[in-house]
Amino acid sequence: MGNYTVAVIDFETTGLSPHCGDRTIEVGAVLVANNRIVDRFQSLMNPKMKLSSFIEDYTGITNGMLTKAPDITDVMKKLKKFISTHYLVAHNASFDSKFLDAEFSRIQFKRINEFACSMLTARRVYPDAPNHKLETLVRYKQLKTDGVHHRALADAEMTAHLWMRMIEDIKSAYSRSVVSFGLMQQLGKTQKKKVHEFLAAAMP
DNA sequence: TGCCAGGCCCTCTTTAGGGCCTT
Numbered sequence: 001m002g003n004y005t006v007a008v009i010d011f012e013t014t015g016l017s018p019h020c021g022d023r024t025i026e027v028g029a030v031l032v033a034n035n036r037i038v039d040r041f042q043s044l045m046n047p048k049m050k051l052s053s054f055i056e057d058y059t060g061i062t063n064g065m066l067t068k069a070p071d072i073t074d075v076m077k078k079l080k081k082f083i084s085t086h087y088l089v090a091h092n093a094s095f096d097s098k099f100l101d102a103e104f105s106r107i108q109f110k111r112i113n114e115f116a117c118s119m120l121t122a123r124r125v126y127p128d129a130p131n132h133k134l135e136t137l138v139r140y141k142q143l144k145t146d147g148v149h150h151r152a153l154a155d156a157e158m159t160a161h162l163w164m165r166m167i168e169d170i171k172s173a174y175s176r177s178v179v180s181f182g183l184m185q186q187l188g189k190t191q192k193k194k195v196h197e198f199l200a201a202a203m204p
Numbered sequence: 205t206g207c208c209a210g211g212c213c214c215t216c217t218t219t220a221g222g223g224c225c226t227t
Contacts, residue, residue: 010226011226011227012227013226013227014227015208015209015227016208016209016210016226016227017208017209017210017227018209019208019209019210020207020208020209021208022208022209022227025227054227055227058227059227090226091225091226092211092212092224092225092226093211093226094210094211094212094225094226095209095210095211095225095226095227096226098209098210098211099226099227117211117212119212119224119225119226120211120212120213123212123213123224131224131225132224132225133224133225133226134225134226150227
């Protein structure tokens with residue numbers, strides 16, 4: 001055990017909902033194996049629509065930067081290869097999973113990877129954090145960061161460091177049996193099974 | 205044309221509502 005790979009993923013998008021026409025504009029993803037980042041993937045994408053000034057300000061990604069960016073279809077094909085069949089992790093995974101599924105669906109791909117959510121896990125593991133935004137948790141746990149926020153690869157890397165730290169903190173605080181029968185019973189229904197699988201894989 | 209999210213979790217709960225988090 002311990003020889004497992006997780007793909008941590010983050011999207012920047014034109015807005016909050018693919019069902020309202022929003023598209024992805026940048027993806028960042030890292031592979032985590034043996035408690036370290038072993039590979040990285042990043043690309044801008046051209047959504048063929050104009051970014052709002054809010055999104056330009058929020059991400060630092062401008063309309064001008066996207067005019068020469070590759071088509072979303074081409075990036076999704078590469079992303080699919082990158083994440084392969086690995087487990088996926090994202091901060092507030094419901095957001096990234098719905099965009100990944102929506103973009104995959106447009107090119108007749110179907111996601112087979114399971115998602116776990118670092119935000120829902122952090123709420124359980126770090127209940128005393130000021131809040132459970134990625135930025136706050138990175139500061140709270142004094143995790144490695146280059147100071148960039150709201151860009152896909154930077155956020156994916158921070159999420160990866162947060163995920164690795166949570167695994168380590170859980171491992172050091174609880175025995176395997178307690179993890180199985182104690183902490184896991186405190187988790188919400190949806191995350192319990194997924195986090196347990198991840199932890200089981202991470203245990204030596 | 206103009207509208208514009210939604211899943212999870214908590215609780216003053218389950219015949220529901222509201223906050224958090226993502227862009």
